[in-house]
Amino acid sequence: MADYEYLVEVNDLQMHFPVKTGFFKKTPLKAVDGVSFNIKPGETLGLVGESGCGKTTVGRTLLHLYEPTGGTFKFKGEEVTSKNIGRLRKEMQMVFQDPYSSLNPRMTVEDIIGEPLDVHHLYESKEDRREQVLHLMELVGLNAEHATRYAHEFSGGQRQRIGIARALAVHPSFIVCDEPVSALDVSIQAQVINMFEELQEKLGVTYLFIAHDLLVVHHISDRIAVMYLGRIVEIADADELNENPIHPYTLSLLSAVCVPDPIKAKANKRIILEGDVPSPLNMPSGCPFRTRCRYATEQCAQEAPSLTDRGNGHMVACWNK
Amino acid sequence: MSEQKIRKINVRVANPKPHRASSDHPVLSVENLHTSFITDSGEVKAVNGVSFNLDAGKILGVVGESGSGKSVTAYSILQILDQNGSIVEGDIKFKGKSLLEYSQKELDAFRGNNCSIIFQDPMTSLNPVFTVGYQMNEALKLHTKYNTTQLANERSRQLLEMVGVNEPEKRLKQYPFELSGGMRQRVMIAMALACEPDILIADEPTTALDVTIQAQILELMKDLQKELGMAIILVTHDLGVIASMCDEIIVMYGGRVCERGTAEDIFYRPAHEYTKGLLKSIPNADNMKERLVPIAGTPINLLNMPKGCAFCPRCENALKICLEEVPEELQMPDGHFAACWMNLRNEYVKEHGKEVS
Numbered sequence: 001m002a003d004y005e006y007l008v009e010v011n012d013l014q015m016h017f018p019v020k021t022g023f024f025k026k027t028p029l030k031a032v033d034g035v036s037f038n039i040k041p042g043e044t045l046g047l048v049g050e051s052g053c054g055k056t057t058v059g060r061t062l063l064h065l066y067e068p069t070g071g072t073f074k075f076k077g078e079e080v081t082s083k084n085i086g087r088l089r090k091e092m093q094m095v096f097q098d099p100y101s102s103l104n105p106r107m108t109v110e111d112i113i114g115e116p117l118d119v120h121h122l123y124e125s126k127e128d129r130r131e132q133v134l135h136l137m138e139l140v141g142l143n144a145e146h147a148t149r150y151a152h153e154f155s156g157g158q159r160q161r162i163g164i165a166r167a168l169a170v171h172p173s174f175i176v177c178d179e180p181v182s183a184l185d186v187s188i189q190a191q192v193i194n195m196f197e198e199l200q201e202k203l204g205v206t207y208l209f210i211a212h213d214l215l216v217v218h219h220i221s222d223r224i225a226v227m228y229l230g231r232i233v234e235i236a237d238a239d240e241l242n243e244n245p246i247h248p249y250t251l252s253l254l255s256a257v258c259v260p261d262p263i264k265a266k267a268n269k270r271i272i273l274e275g276d277v278p279s280p281l282n283m284p285s286g287c288p289f290r291t292r293c294r295y296a297t298e299q300c301a302q303e304a305p306s307l308t309d310r311g312n313g314h315m316v317a318c319w320n321k
Numbered sequence: 322m323s324e325q326k327i328r329k330i331n332v333r334v335a336n337p338k339p340h341r342a343s344s345d346h347p348v349l350s351v352e353n354l355h356t357s358f359i360t361d362s363g364e365v366k367a368v369n370g371v372s373f374n375l376d377a378g379k380i381l382g383v384v385g386e387s388g389s390g391k392s393v394t395a396y397s398i399l400q401i402l403d404q405n406g407s408i409v410e411g412d413i414k415f416k417g418k419s420l421l422e423y424s425q426k427e428l429d430a431f432r433g434n435n436c437s438i439i440f441q442d443p444m445t446s447l448n449p450v451f452t453v454g455y456q457m458n459e460a461l462k463l464h465t466k467y468n469t470t471q472l473a474n475e476r477s478r479q480l481l482e483m484v485g486v487n488e489p490e491k492r493l494k495q496y497p498f499e500l501s502g503g504m505r506q507r508v509m510i511a512m513a514l515a516c517e518p519d520i521l522i523a524d525e526p527t528t529a530l531d532v533t534i535q536a537q538i539l540e541l542m543k544d545l546q547k548e549l550g551m552a553i554i555l556v557t558h559d560l561g562v563i564a565s566m567c568d569e570i571i572v573m574y575g576g577r578v579c580e581r582g583t584a585e586d587i588f589y590r591p592a593h594e595y596t597k598g599l600l601k602s603i604p605n606a607d608n609m610k611e612r613l614v615p616i617a618g619t620p621i622n623l624l625n626m627p628k629g630c631a632f633c634p635r636c637e638n639a640l641k642i643c644l645e646e647v648p649e650e651l652q653m654p655d656g657h658f659a660a661c662w663m664n665l666r667n668e669y670v671k672e673h674g675k676e677v678s
Contacts, residue, residue: 050531051502155619185386186558190602190615197612212531215561219604219613239609256536258561260605262584265565270536275487276501 004077006038007174007206008062014070015054015061019281029280031057033230034071036307041173044200044207046221046238048214048253052277054230055210056097059176062208063094075174090120093167097179099159103151109162110147113137116169136165139202140195157188164195168203176208181216193220214257218242223313226250229280229288232307236314246316249289287319295320347374348416348519348552349398349436355410356390356397365623367393369576369631370411375520380546380553382567382584384560386620390576391556395522398554399432415520433464437513441525443505447497453508454493457481457515464516480511484541503534510538514545521546522554527562539566560603564588572596575621575631578650582657592659595632630662638663 013035016028032054039045047055061068064085073080080088093116096102103112113133116122123129134144140161151159160180167175177196181189193216199205211217217224218238225235226249234247245251252271259265273292278284284291290300299319307315356368368390375381385391396402398413400420413420415435423431440446448456457480458473467476474493481489484507497505506526513521523542527535539562546553555566563570563584570587572580572595580593591597601614618635627633633643640662648660 050533157619185620186560187386187599187602187616188619190613191617193604194613194615214532215604219609252533256532258535258539258559258565260560260564260588260600260603262564262588264606265561268565270540272537272540273533276503276534 004074005040006074007041007043007076008037008039008208009074009077010038010058010062010071011036011073012071013058013061013068013073015057015066016069021281027281030230030283031280032061032068035227035230035232036071037225037232037235039174039206039208041206042200042204043223044209044221046217046224047208047210047227048212048217048224049227050212050277052280053227054280055227056178058227059094059178059208059210062176063089063092065094090170091172092174092176093170093172094176094178095160095163095167095180098183099156099163100183102163103159105151108148108150109137109142109154112151112162113165113169116166120170122170132169136169139168139199140165155188156184157191160184160192161195164192164199168199168205171203172205174206174208176210178210179212180209182211182213189216196220214254215259226253229277229283231288231304231317232315233289233318234314234316235307237312240312240314244314246310246314246321247289247318248293248295248321287317346417348377349375350414351394351398351411352414353411354394354397354408354413356393356402356406357409358403358406360405360624363624366626367406367576367623368397369626371571371573371576371578372411373571373578373581375552375554377519377552378546378550379569380555380567382563382570383554383556383573384558384563384570385573386558388575388620388623389573391558391573392524393576394573395438395524395554395556398520398522399436399438400428401432401438430464433460433516433518435518436520436522437516437518438522438524439506439509439513439526442529443502443509444497444529446509447505449497452494452496453500457493457508457512460512460515476515477511480515481508483545484508484511484514485537486511502530503537506530506534506538507541510541510545514549517549518551520552520554522556524556525558526555528557528559535562542566560588560599572599575626576623577631577647578660579632580657580659580661581650582653582655582659586653586655586657590653590655590657592653592657592664593632593661594636594638594663596659598635598637630660640666 013032015032016030018026019029021027035058049055060066062073064082067082075088110133113136114129117129117132123132137144142161181192184192209217209220221238224238224241225232228249234250245254252273255271275292278291286302286304287300290296297320305317305319307317310316352372354368354371358365358367371394383391397408454474454477457477458470461467461473461476467473477493478489481492486492486504486507527538530538557563567584570582570584571578574595580587580596587596591600598616602616604613616635621631629645630643630648633639643662648662650658650660651664652658
């Protein structure tokens with residue numbers, strides 16, 4: 001295998017869905033429109049944005065759950081196509097948002113966690129499979145006696161642990177986590193976040209951590225990318241992004257966060273964005289954020305800004321800032 | 322610590338002084354509320370003795386995990402519980418008069434005129450087969466002087482404008498599915514405000530929304546509260562929202578109040594083990610580089626409530642007495658209240674200068 005600096009290299013990824021807008025007419029819905037980023041081995045990249053900005057689509061497109069309509073994705077220096085994805089899924093896995101609908105209610109926990117092992121033929125005998133499953137369950141903090149139970153017998157946090165064990169079954173080096181903690185109670189969230197961090201230390205896995213809770217993302221990520229309407233508008237080191245945001249959208253996003261600290265929260269001046277996110281079927285010309293941006297100029301309407309480096313890998317896509 | 326010793330201390334702290342912030346004439350007072358649901362698997366005791374006073378023009382935050390009884394408390398006030406649920410004990414008084422003695426007619430007038438609610442999910446709480454205008458007019462015609470379609474339409478338009486919906490005239494003719502999540506929530510708020518209630522109950526009003534929309538809605542609620550002077554009960558699990566909105570906070574667990582006090586009391590001087598754990602388990606600006614400290618275990622099963630303190634099975638510092646007896650509320654030196662045996666124990670240790678077994 002070729003040498004690689006980045007485990008994941010995404011270049012100009014596009015995912016356009018054809019949507020029927022008339023009897024014969026089809027318009028492309030640009031869910032992801034030219035997204036590029038890299039992730040180093042063992043790193044966590046956080047992906048944040050409002051609902052409908054395409055962050056989930058990015059995650060799903062990487063694993064070819066949707067066939068991308070443009071751009072390239074290199075994994076360990078090797079380009080991922082529909083031909084080799086079957087083999088590469090052994091290295092790339094996904095943890096889904098909703099632990100209630102992503103587990104088959106008719107399968108026991110042992111079969112849920114063992115299914116990836118079946119698919120990739122990763123065991124020699126029944127005993128070996130069982131042993132591997134039990135080891136995985138121990139890794140995510142489930143008891144061995146839970147193996148024969150069904151998903152509905154577990155609480156939300158435990159189900160998410162099952163989902164994580166299933167993703168870990170094939171010893172992947174890259175896991176896409178799509179809002180893995182947003183459906184969980186506050187006190188359980190911390191348990192799952194800690195587990196993600198511990199597993200990374202123990203197994204050296206790389207995460208793409210998709211979430212909308214900026215405090216959670218800041219806590220778990222090394223770097224953070226901010227998405228708006230299918231594009232990345234800013235990408236930087238987690239601390240750098242929080243202390244020194246540049247893009248006007250990032251600024252308003254960070255100011256909208258409710259900090260759990262009454263004095264800070266009441267002193268916080270929110271930058272309230274006017275209006276709603278434009279429909280991705282009818283995107284504004286040029287910079288997608290210009291309709292809600294207070295710095296917007298003529299140039300923004302004509303040409304979309306691309307990501308430029310503002311020092312130390314702090315990339316921003318904005319003409320005026 | 323032996324039960325006898327605890328009891329001795331308990332005598333001293335019984336009859337705590339009334340909370341310094343509560344006035345003599347609260348607009349709403351909930352006294353020892355118990356609400357239960359009868360299900361096939363047994364009686365679910367969702368609320369087990371909740372008491373609080375709500376003063377006019379204040380924002381009261383009720384915070385807790387799922388199953389802590391915070392929504393059921395809100396529904397009990399409006400008496401919109403499911404058929405299998407009922408208030409089994411306690412009282413709810415609106416301006417001194419018990420709501421439980423209201424006739425159906427009086428209740429109908431109370432809901433809407435005096436108290437209204439914003440539900441969590443705006444999509445399922447708006448009727449999909451009627452236009453926004455029709456649904457808004459319904460409340461206006463029933464409860465206010467805008468009792469003709471023309472007057473009600475005009476008023477609805479004003480209300481939508483007030484909550485920041487653009488093109489209100491067009492929106493009135495649209496159906497809920499044609500609006501975005503933030504718009505729908507604004508419509509819900511406009512409906513709740515239609516009759517200018519004294520009390521607005523907001524049950525997780527921003528949970529289904531994005532942060533930027535959440536910021537818009539919270540600012541809106543604050544502005545409206547100042548303008549109209551109503552009291553708000555804000556029910557949520559999001560400590561960030563509570564911190565930025567509320568004057569007074571109640572922390573609930575297992576259908577009981579663990580701790581009550583001002584925002585500063587709760588966030589800077591928590592005195593209940595659950596509140597302490599909760600604050601440690603959320604990421605904030607100061608613990609970004611550290612591991613979070615989660616609360617072990619899983620949320621409580623209301624079918625199988627522990628005999629003593631509801632939080633005891635998950636509590637790190639649980640004492641023997643926690644298993645046996647429900648702690649009473651005890652006033653802290655700074656004036657806020659917490660129901661935790663640990664405080665009594667610490668008091669005892671301080672007084673006697675030695676560790677108790």
